[in-house]
Amino acid sequence: MRIIKIFSFLAAFALISASCQETPDLGPEKITVDSKSKIEVPLEGLSLDITLTATVDWRLQGYDSSVQEWITVTPVQGQASADKQKISIEIAENFGKDRIASLVFYGNMNCYAPLTITQEGAPEDTGDIIYSNTFHIR
DSSP, X not given: OHHHXXXXXXXXXXXXXXXXXXXXXXXXXXXXXXXXXXXXXXXXOEEEEEEEEESSOEEEESOOHHHHTTEEEEOSEEOOOSSOEEXXXXXXXXXXXXXXXXXXXXXXXXXXXXXXXXXXXXXXXOOOOOOOOOOOOO
């Protein structure tokens, strides 16, 4: 009976020890974008990479279907890391009006980094204008 108790204790201790892995110390919780928090994009569109530092798990907020029609972001979520994380952003050419996307790299209520992307729109079509400097006098 005593052997069963000892074996049970050792088995329980082994399970507890295996489930408690030490997590690396990443320092204080933070998310920062290592570039401008506002990006102005020309009419023609743009592809760029930004660098994100996130010591907490994060996900991209504000990246809804209307934004995805003109902006592609990869990746849209990530894990806490001491290393800088590369985020690729591709903005399509704009044939319409000015547009804006307000995105947030969100970890928790205290850890987030906003990113605003604005893109100028195509000039409005004013119709055909015909100029003439020829006059006929009779």
